[in-house]
Amino acid sequence: MSNLKIITGHFGSGKTEFSLNYAMILAKTEATYLVDMDIINPYFRSRELYGPLERAGVKLIADSFGQAQYSIDLPALPSSIYGLVSKTKENIVFDVGGDPSGARVLGRYANLIKERDSYDMYMVVNANRPLTMEAGQVVRLIGQIEETSCLKINGLVNNTHMLRETTVEDMLKGRELCVEVGHALSIPLVFNVCLRSLNLGINRPILEKLPILEDLFEIDLMLRPDWL
């Protein structure tokens, strides 16, 4: 496991919710940076949660304009990312914008990233999204993201959900898809993500029927307001 985690995927796959939850968990034991590299989405970006991130001990790197400007959509990234990638030994989570177009920003850091001892680049997959429902589609998307980012994906994150309507079946369906993609590309499935509100972690009878106990990753929806 590398201490640089790059989170990519189709837009709407849940990359940002995963990144936020992941960074906050890492920050419980070690110093952790979350880099919001999303320059293609105007809403639902991790920088919106600068308050909760700070309270969780996560150091947020977003644009160069400060918190007051977190609602602008300039395609600009702060220069501090260079220093972070080349020097920092602490945990870094890259929350990358969706699709190959969102992953394009990684290209400028690709050489620095490759000079590190290692990096992990995960593809977040939601099998309920129209363009990532079949293994062929996911394989194609991985190829496209690798092409624009100039980096290699080495892990899959099954985040198959239907927001608050998510069922265990959704997660299992996505797991099947990820396993198929994993076989095709020789990439391991790293996490099965599920909503904590599904109560899988404490619901032993359901859990015992699942073959996926070891890699369950429970998250809370952080960006979506309760009324939505």
Add this chain to the structure above:
Amino acid sequence: MAKLLMKGNEAIAEAAIRGGCRYFFGYPITPQNELPEYMSVRLGEVGGVFLQAESEIGAINMVYGAAASGARAMTSSSSPGIALKQEGISYICAAQLPCVIVNISRGGPGLGGIQPAQSDYFQATRGGGNGDYRLIVYAPANLQEAVDITLEAFDISEKYRVPVFIAGDGMIGQMMEPVEIPEGFVSQSAEKDWTTTGTKGQRAPNIINTLYLDPLKLEEHNIKLDNVYKLIEANETRYEADSLEDCDVVCAAYGMTSRIARSSIKIAASSGVKVGMLRPVSLWPFPYGAFDKINPKAKGILCAEMSMGQMLDDVKIGSKGRWPIHFYGRSGGMVPTPDEIAEQLIKIAEGKSV
């Protein structure tokens, strides 16, 4: 068919295609960009045409041209972009051309910001363009409703030869939600004997024009349009109402704000205040008649919007002075919280000034 998890802009685009849209003309602007982007991929697959125009003005006039030849054409934009399209919209209405226009609105005035707002209510319902014209304006409150409305938008527009205008805010465009887009939607496409598709030497030419220099002829044209608008008012008014008859207070809200208000109503209920909900789905024609169902003894109506108070005017017209009218709004891209609106509702029920 199974539910899909879609982003609002994508869901509207896919529903439009299933509803018969084959021509899309647009120009990029946040927060609606996923809509044209989706169209640019999907329209080619169904034998349609996607064209990024040189400007919003170019796009709306391409819609005019395509609609004149009988095609199902659509454009989308966000607030300042819709402002640029107003001249074309007025011309389309004058020429009685059916089409679908989507506004995924953001904070204004001017260039404003990119966060969600409902401050284009006047623009949509009062006309930003010139002349006596109306648009059929629908404001969905969730993605399934946005899909359902968009699916039948072309049918409704062709039936009356009046544009259907979908008023969604940035949140509707950007949020994800499970949706079902039915495969087997059967369009009730209207017979079109007015299109400019060539006479083949067998009939007199159809002329699409908006210039009437003879004032009597122009008045006749206006009366003809007005008769259509009266028909739409009679047939196409849509709203959702809950507990209006026996409530203490009414909350009037549309689109995304109505979602927030639903949470506020639950908060108020826990304080013993019964709040009725009036949610216009069609902003024009506005459901003035629904106000007659409101408890005559209700303490008041709270109009909640993401603006400084625009639908408020229609709420006042509909209430005809029967109840005190209050307003609560956030603007500029700020989204009200359920607690903020609940506090106002409880104050009204307790007879305190808001």
